[in-house]
Amino acid sequence: MPRPKGDHEARRRDVSEAVWRVLAAHGFGGLTMRAVAAELGASTGLLTHYFRTKRDLVAHALDLLERRTEARPRRAAGQGLAAVRAALLDILPLTDEATGSNRVWVSSWDTALADPGLRADHARRYARSRDKLCELIAEAQRLGEIAPGDPERLAAGAQAFVLGLVVQALLDAPAFPASRQIRLVDDHLAALTPDGRGANGG
Amino acid sequence: MPRPKGDHEARRRDVSEAVWRVLAAHGFGGLTMRAVAAELGASTGLLTHYFRTKRDLVAHALDLLERRTEARPRRAAGQGLAAVRAALLDILPLTDEATGSNRVWVSSWDTALADPGLRADHARRYARSRDKLCELIAEAQRLGEIAPGDPERLAAGAQAFVLGLVVQALLDAPAFPASRQIRLVDDHLAALTPDGRGANGG
Numbered sequence: 351m352p353r354p355k356g357d358h359e360a361r362r363r364d365v366s367e368a369v370w371r372v373l374a375a376h377g378f379g380g381l382t383m384r385a386v387a388a389e390l391g392a393s394t395g396l397l398t399h400y401f402r403t404k405r406d407l408v409a410h411a412l413d414l415l416e417r418r419t420e421a422r423p424r425r426a427a428g429q430g431l432a433a434v435r436a437a438l439l440d441i442l443p444l445t446d447e448a449t450g451s452n453r454v455w456v457s458s459w460d461t462a463l464a465d466p467g468l469r470a471d472h473a474r475r476y477a478r479s480r481d482k483l484c485e486l487i488a489e490a491q492r493l494g495e496i497a498p499g500d501p502e503r504l505a506a507g508a509q510a511f512v513l514g515l516v517v518q519a520l521l522d523a524p525a526f527p528a529s530r531q532i533r534l535v536d537d538h539l540a541a542l543t544p545d546g547r548g549a550n551g552g
Numbered sequence: 553m554p555r556p557k558g559d560h561e562a563r564r565r566d567v568s569e570a571v572w573r574v575l576a577a578h579g580f581g582g583l584t585m586r587a588v589a590a591e592l593g594a595s596t597g598l599l600t601h602y603f604r605t606k607r608d609l610v611a612h613a614l615d616l617l618e619r620r621t622e623a624r625p626r627r628a629a630g631q632g633l634a635a636v637r638a639a640l641l642d643i644l645p646l647t648d649e650a651t652g653s654n655r656v657w658v659s660s661w662d663t664a665l666a667d668p669g670l671r672a673d674h675a676r677r678y679a680r681s682r683d684k685l686c687e688l689i690a691e692a693q694r695l696g697e698i699a700p701g702d703p704e705r706l707a708a709g710a711q712a713f714v715l716g717l718v719v720q721a722l723l724d725a726p727a728f729p730a731s732r733q734i735r736l737v738d739d740h741l742a743a744l745t746p747d748g749r750g751a752n753g754g
Contacts (some may be wrong), residue, residue: 513715
C-alpha cells in the first residue's frame with residue numbers, strides 16, 4: 351500500500367530538520383549521510399531515497415540555509431541611512447538564532463570553495479545581497495545621509511566589513527559582544543556620512 | 553637498525569608538505585589521514601606514527617598554516633598610513649600564493665568553530681594580528697595621517713573589513729580582481745584620514 355502524500359511530505363520535513371540540526375551542531379565539516387541518519391534515528395539506506403550522493407545532501411543543506419536566512423525576522427527598516435544600518439545589523443550574530451545561522455554560513459564557505467558549481471552559487475548569492483545594499487546606499491545618498499561616491503564601491507566595502515565582523519564575532523564571542531558589533535557598524539557608517547556622525551545620531 | 557636522525561626529519565618534512573598539498577587542494581574539509589597518506593604514497597598506518605588522531609592532524613595543519621603565513625614575503629612597510637596599508641594588502645589574495653593560503657585560512661574557520669580549543673587558538677591569533685594593526689594605526693595617528701579616534705576600534709573595523717574582503721575575493725574572483733581589492737582598501741583607509749584622501753595620495 352503506497353503511503354499517503356502527506357506522510358511523504360512530513361518525512362521530507364523531518365529529514366530537512368535533521369540536516370539543519372547536524373549543520374548547526376557540526377557545520378558542513380560534520381555533515382555526512384551517517385550523521386543525518388543518526389540524528390533522524392533512521393538507516394543510511396533510507397537517506398539515499400532523499401539524497402543520492404553526498405553532493406545532493408550538501409546542495410540541499412545550502413538551499414535550506416538560504417531559505418532559513420530569507421525567512422528570518424528582520425528589523426523594521428525605515429529608509430535612507432537607517433535602512434542601511436538595519437540591513438547590516440540583520441546580518442550580524444546579535445542573537446542566538448543569528449549566531450547559529452552565521453556559524454552555518456561561515457562553515458559553508460569551505461564547502462563552496464571546494465566545488466566550482468557551489469562556489470558560483472555562493473558568488474551569485476553574495477552579489478544579490480550586495481546589489482540590495484547598493485540600492486539602499488544610493489537611496490541614502492539621494493536623501494543626503496551618505497556622502498557622494500560610487501554606491502557599488504560603498505556596498506562592496508560595507509559587505510566585506512560586515513562579513514569579516516561575523517567571522518570575528520563567531521571566533522571570539524567574548525571580545526565581540528553585541529554592543530561592540532553594533533558600535534563597529536556605527537563607526538563604519540559614520541565614516542560614510544557627510545558630517546561623519548552616522549545613523550545613530552552620534 | 554635505527555634510521556639516522558636526518559632521515560626522520562626529512563620524513564617529517566615530507567609529511568608536512570603532503571598535509572599542505574591536501575589543504576591547498578581540498579581545504580580542511582578534505583583533510584583526512586587517508587588523503588594525506590595517498591598524497592605521500594604511504595599507508596595510513598605509517599601516518600599514525602606522526603598523528604595519533606585526526607585532531608592531531610588538524611592541529612598540525614593549523615600550525616603549518618600559521619608558520620607559512622608568518623614566513624610569507626611582505627611588502628616594504630614604510631611607516632604611518634603606508635605601513636597600515638601594507639599590512640592590509642599583505643593579507644589579501646592578490647597573488648596565487650596568497651590566494652592559496654587564504655583559501656586554507658577560510659577553510660580553517662569551520663574546523664575552529666567545531667572545536668572549543670581550536671577556536672580559542674584562532675581567537676588568540678586574530679587578537680594578536682589586531683594588536684599589531686592597532687599599533688600601526690596609533691603610529692599613523694601620531695603622525696597626523698589618520699584622524700583621532702580609539703585605535704582599537706579602528707583596528708577591529710579594518711581587520712573585519714579585510715577578512716570579509718578575502719571571503720568575497722575567494723568566492724567571486726572575477727568580481728574582485730586585485731585592482732578592485734586594492735581600491736576598496738584605499739576607500740576604507742581614505743575614510744580614516746583627516747582629509748579623506750587616503751594613503752595613495754588621492
